[in-house]
Amino acid sequence: MTSGLLEKRFKKSLGTYKANAVIQKNMANTLVDLLCGKEYSSVFEIGCGCGFLTKECTGRLVYKKYTANDIIPECFNQVRVYEPNMAFIIGNIENIDLQDKYDLIISNAVFQWLNNPEFVIKKLKGCLNSHGTLVFSSFGAKNFYEIKEIFGVGLDYPVYTETVKEEVFELEFPSLLELLRHIKSTGVNAVTDYTLTRNRLKDLEEKFIERYGKIKLTYNPIYVIKKEGE
Ligand SMILES: C[S@@+](CC[C@H](N)C(=O)[O-])C[C@H]1O[C@@H](n2cnc3c(N)ncnc32)[C@H](O)[C@@H]1O
Structure with a gap:
């Protein structure tokens, strides 16, 4: 899917997403459960949307610097309420140039939208500090x-070998x-x-x-x- 189309669709649903995306909200909670109370110097969140995951991360993780990203610029206003000092990178994660390194790169319910997730994973792994972690939720073959x-x-849902947990609702x-x-x-x-x-x-x-x-x-x-x- 093109960046423009993706942005248009998600922008349209920004007002209704929070009340209806019950599964994605639950996924944000589960994702942070998996991190079991480690401390991070820098965290980078991809595709923050209205902030289900931002709320969980900023409320439950110990970190020094938080950076969020989304293809939709308006998302910044939705998520900065959870972390007023956050940095925000606008753009499609498949195309943007990433300069910094992070201890934790995290994303909830976004990877299924990527055209080339393997390429993005490789790029993100290059942005991890030593001992850094990339953790994300997405969906498996039974979805929809x-x-x-x-x-x-x-959508086609790729199989990720490092899948640590799977659910069916x-x-x-x-x-x-x-x-x-x-x-x-x-x-x-x-x-x-x-x-x-x-x-x-x-x-x-x-x-x-x-x-x-x-x-x-x-x-x-x-x-x-x-x-x-x-
Ligand atoms: C299903 S919502 C998930 C929102 C949020 N992560 C959460 O926890 O609820 C997907 C979000 O990812 C963003 N997104 C989708 N593809 C993206 C991409 N390639 N780069 C950056 N953001 C993207 C969309 O704009 C949307 O806000």
Whole structure:
């Protein structure tokens, strides 16, 4: 996906993300649990969005300097409430030049949007201080599999060998329209770009019920830890 399109979609959902992205909020909490109370000189957060992870990190980690990044400039206002002294780098992590080194590079629910995650991981590992850690959450192959099966569209989720934890959550909805609204409100609106007529929606809803017995959506969070030099 192009930077412009990604920015447009996430900007649109910035107002609704906080109230609807319950799984991503839980993932931010779990990600910081995995760090078990270490101390860091410098922390760099990628794709901070409205700040679920920023809140967890700034509230629970011990650090000297915090730097956040997002492709959307407006995110700075959302996250600086958690750390008034933070630095902010605007831009697409796939393209921006990173000058500094960090003890911890961390990211929640962003890597699935990268065109070339392996390239970004290599670049980020080059920005770690010795004994530094890159830790991120993303999603595994079961994520939104219902959408892939019924609509035939979806993201490809790479397998990361350093996955330390995996979860599966199922969310149930009263209708397919509500499910699609949920997806749109969290910025993941690849499918909802379709214009669906009432009849088409009804057909697809019947397909859902026939196949799964209910209207539901599976989330498959994964957590990855990579150390400098590994
Ligand atoms: C699903 S939201 C996650 C937000 C936040 N990390 C959290 O804990 O809730 C994804 C965020 O990553 C940003 N993002 C997506 N791709 C990006 C990229 N290539 N570079 C920088 N930010 C990106 C989006 O603008 C959006 O704010």
